[in-house]
Amino acid sequence: MAFIDTAELSSQVKSARVLVVDDDPAMQRMIVGYLTEHNLRANAVSGRQGLIHSLVAREPDLVILDLHLGEDDGLDVLRELRTKSVTPVILITGNRREEIDRVVGLELGADDYLTKPFGLRELLARVRAALRRRSMDRLSPARQREAVFTFAGWRFDQRNRELVSPPGDTVALTKGEFALLSAFVQAPRRTLSREHLLQATRVHEDVFDRSIDVQILRLRRKLEDDAQAPRFIKTERGVGYRFDVDVEML
Structure with missing residues (x-):
């Protein structure tokens, strides 16, 4: 039975780059600051153009995407992202009644979602879980098959x-x-x-x-x-x- 190197898995999670796509400066600062405090490399952009520019410069390991961007429709941004990348995506949705947005977002390839208001500790846990799944997929011996x-x-x-x-x-x-x-x-x-x-x-x-x-x-x-x-x-x-x-x- 083959085992995954947990030390290497932990190292990959800690070195991961997280991109926050949100047009609210206060939300950007709050999320980026919290993730940075917990030893993750995070930065933020405001919308579609910022996301596409970041993908061209260097693809992040995970994207946190607010579906309610100012001039850009979050689902359209997710749809375009999925034509360019398989990077894990965690959606932030506005309220619990917007079930259709969550369903469509997940069908478009998002990996998880959080509904406002949410706790930063829960966001951090979901980010780490998504990064671990990505790293385990890369390290798994099954990949060799x-x-x-x-x-x-x-x-x-x-x-x-x-x-x-x-x-x-x-x-x-x-x-x-x-x-x-x-x-x-x-x-x-x-x-x-x-x-x-x-x-x-x-x-x-x-x-x-x-x-x-x-x-x-x-x-x-x-x-x-x-x-x-x-x-x-x-x-x-x-x-x-x-x-x-x-x-x-x-």
Whole structure:
């Protein structure tokens, strides 16, 4: 049985860079100050432009994103972020009644959320938990067993989290889409139940089962010439979905 080096795991968490995306200067100072006091490297930007600039300069290890930015829609910012990066994201939402924002945010690939008002100790705990999950994923021996798959001219590199189309274009995947495609390529031409796919994608407990259908549709739009008449991901009514193509593991 292989074990993860806990000392290295702790070192990676402590050296992680956290980016706070919020247009409220007081909130920025409060979060950044608290995280810094607890030995995390944190800085803040005000909105979409600041986030994109930071991604270009150096990708952070985790993003804390307020969904209620001034001129920018937080969900649109998250959607754009997920086309460029798989960095873990913790959402900050305005109040407990905005359930739809949380659900959509999680379906777009966010990893966790906090609802205002929240305690800084809870935020710190969630940040550390997200960073540990990211570091464990990087250090896990299972990562060494990740493979490169090809199907119908497509190339899917699990280790590098990269999907390349037949013409050679890199196609960005959200966390959920990556997990779905991983489940499909490991079981080609087998019908997988929605329950199996829910477990494979480890969807947040607050996301309804219907989210699998949403993620399937989004993955189809990236893989298929016509998402309404799919060639790869077939629906087995009342059962689940089947990846109906031959897959080769390199």
